[in-house]
Amino acid sequence: MPATDDDASASPAHVRRRPRAALLALLLVAAVMVTGTGRALEVWPFSPRNATVALSSAGISVAPDGTRTPIPPGSDVQFLPGSRVAVASPGAATQPQLDAAQESRDWLAAGTVPGAGTDFEDMAVDALLDVRALTLDDGAVVAGWSPNWRYAWPRDNAFVAVALARTGHVEDALTVVMFLQQVQEADGSFEARYLPDGSGPPDDRGIQTDATGWALWAAATVIAEIESPQDRARAARDLEPLLERSLAHIRDLTDDGTTLPPPSPDYWEVETSKQTLGTSAPLLMALAASPPALDALGDARAAREVATVAESFDAVVHDAFAPGYGRYLGGSSVDTAVAFLLPPFLPVTADEVPRAVLSAWDAAPTRMARPAGGLAPGTSWKRDGISWTPTTSVFALASAGLGDETGAVRWLRWLDDHRTTLGSIPEKVLFDGSPAQLAPLAWSSANVLLTLVLLDEAEAGRG
Structure with missing residues (x-):
């Protein structure tokens, strides 16, 4: 969820003017001049309300x-069925385009929808196709295909x-995790983001501690999905x-699970001197x-x-962030990370979740x-009036993990209703319901798929 220079489109030039807007614009310009980074809005406490952010892309073609x-908004191209192959009309498709579309349909058929x-179902198919389109041959998954997200x-x-x-x-999942293994530092740490070719970071954002957690969680989860013991052992090797570098790094950061890790940027991607639940969870x-x-x-x-x-670190995290489970240690401002203490993010049942976590x-x-x-x-x-689909889809996923199917469906329906005309999930939704920034976004698409997997499993359990 980039909140730095990638959020620059929320700058004053794209804000619906309100009384005193000229003064606010001048102050924001001054803030940019002070920081020299163009990141004023992430630290400026009086952002104008109801920002308008352009939608740079409504979808992606391959x-x-x-x-x-x-694909820009308003484009009249069509996708060949079951693919992200764009054509002016199905009848105008070339043989290579038809072959590529068939390969895409074969890929869908090799898994489950x-x-x-x-x-x-339609949203799931589109999310699968978008995730595939954003996953490159070397396993790198770019957040989106607009320039500032192509990392x-x-x-x-x-x-x-x-x-x-x-x-x-x-x-495919193993290839993605292998990319993470390729770019991981020798000490188990990760930069905030990487160039798609794995050659290094695109800037000096620096180390982001939660990334080690995400990478290890993904590796372990993917390994667990492999049915054959032999294949599972081979993937683990x-x-x-x-696995080893990440575990060593996390154990070092937490003194073997007995203390919180030091302050670090988390998914908000802002510098902080405080410890956050977004890093610890x-x-x-x-x-x-x-x-x-x-x-x-x-x-x-x-x-x-x-x-x-x-087990030790679980107790440390709950002792430190209870009872409010705020974003910052000792704070009351809750954020997306409270969901990471719930199933399916942690291997617990709904009945095992502390009451204070459920209240937060x-x-x-x-x-x-x-x-x-x-x-x-x-x-x-x-307070700019903008909804973010990564957070909304995380809440859909956690709702499904808790067995709250009504809540999960409610969030999924909202996401479905705010897709672009090409079926992709945008990063943001404006105050008036318009999709904004760019589409598709990899994280939100993945969350939707994982939510639907849990709902399918719940339905199968009733059968």
Whole structure:
């Protein structure tokens, strides 16, 4: 959920003018001059309300040679069925385009479409196709195809890997996690984001601690999805460097699960001197998910040891952030990270979730609500009227994990209603319900798929 220079489109030039807007614009310009980074809005406490942000792309097309192209809003192109191959009309398709579309349909058929037979089948197909389009041959998953999003964030890669694995595309998922292993630093840390070719970061945003948690959680979860013990062991061996480096780094940061990690930017991607739940929760997720992966390596002793560290760190996190489970240690501002303490992010049942976590979770949507019906990343996020689909889809996923199917369907329906004309999920939705910024967004698409997988499993359990 980039909140830095990628959010520059929320600058005064794109804001609906209100009384005193000229003064606010001057102050914002002054803030930019002070910081020299163009990141004023992420720290400016008096952002204008009801910002208007242009939609740069309504979808993504993939040519037979693999070339990706963002499709601007208002374009009259069509996709060949079951693909992201764009044509002026189906009758004008060339043979290479027809072949590429068939390859795409074969890929869909090789896995499963969650939500098949429901009102959300169409959204699921589109989300799968968009995730595939944003996943490159080397396993890098770019957040989106507009220039400022055409980078691989470890978090986005992690969620896409899990979504691919849970929809039957395990080999693709492993390729994504292998990309994370390739770019990981020797000490187990990750930069905030990477160039798609894996050659390094595009800027100096620096190390982001939650990324290690996301990468390890994804690796362990993907490994667990492999049915064959032999294949599961082989995947674990292939990912052993990532497993070992990540575990060592997390254990070092938390003193073997006995203390919170130091302050670090998290998914908000802003510098902070405070410890956040957005950093601690992904590390807890990673520790809790790791023992089965270590068992797959044949190291039962290490699996038991890490399970003990996870149990200890679980107590540390809850003791530190209870009772309000705010974004910052000791604070009351709740954000998306409260969902990461719920199933399916942690291997717990709804009955095992502490009552205080459920209270914070239940109250969060009211406090994070935006005019169009979606959610902002947190209660202290700027009041610009914009809903963010990553947060809204995370809440759909956590609702499904808790067994709240009504809540999950409500959030899914909102996401479905605010897709672009080409069927893609945008990053943002304006106060008037218009899709904004860019579409598709990898993280939101993955969350929708994972939510539908859980709803399918609940339905199968009733059968």
